[in-house]
Amino acid sequence: MIYIKNIFNSRADDGGNFFVVVRNILGFKPKTLKYYQTAFTHRSMNTKDDKGNPINYERLEFLGDAMLGAVIASHLYLEVPSGDEGYLTKMRSKVVSREHLNELGRDLGLINLVQSKIPKGQFGDNIHGNLFEALVGAIFLDRGYKYCEKFIYKKVITPYVDIEKLEGKVISYKSLLIEWCQKEKKTFDYNVYDDTGNDDTKHFSVKLSINGKVVSKARATSKKKAEEKASKRAFFVFQKQISRTF
Incomplete structure (x- = not known):
């Protein structure tokens, strides 16, 4: 429990402690805080669990990427019944582009919660998107698919997914x-x-x-x-x- 206690106490800002900040970002109460603590732990901390496995956001980033893809794919499948596989794939890529994920993470101020031995100013732009994906992965582990889907709709699909605008958007x-x-x-x-x-x-x-x-x-x-x-x-x-x- 030392790991959890230290991180919990070290992540505070003017709005309150780590729990409060995360709750405000999510819009609901987290049940298992350790998932979110891991989601904001950079590998430079060199933290490990009792079995020697590294504790950082990279595995959650992988999981969150998969959840984002699944929820957005489902939405596009239902919203665009005339779209073939190629069309739906391109549209999903536009929604989860690295540029867009970086924007989402930046808007939520996720970098302010990161535990790292590297100064924040030395991170590249992709840190914002990586943290957003890790956060989505943490939500899935903490509250399951429905809460994860609800969060993605609130933060990604409802405000940003406009089919007509996406069709004209250039990814690369x-x-x-x-x-x-x-x-x-x-x-x-x-x-x-x-x-x-x-x-x-x-x-x-x-x-x-x-x-x-x-x-x-x-x-x-x-x-x-x-x-x-x-x-x-x-x-x-x-x-x-x-x-x-x-």
């Missing part, structure tokens, strides 16, 4: 641009290189060429982000042509 500009180039028999090339600027953080720059001509440039803290940013800029250059293809 890079994937869309590559698919368009392949369909239109166009060549494309992402020329990525280290950007030795004056920033403290390492950056990467990219030049995106289509049919041998540079159509956009971008710069970001990772190759993936730089490519996505360049792809988005290229998308708006070719938006009319792309819309005719799709």
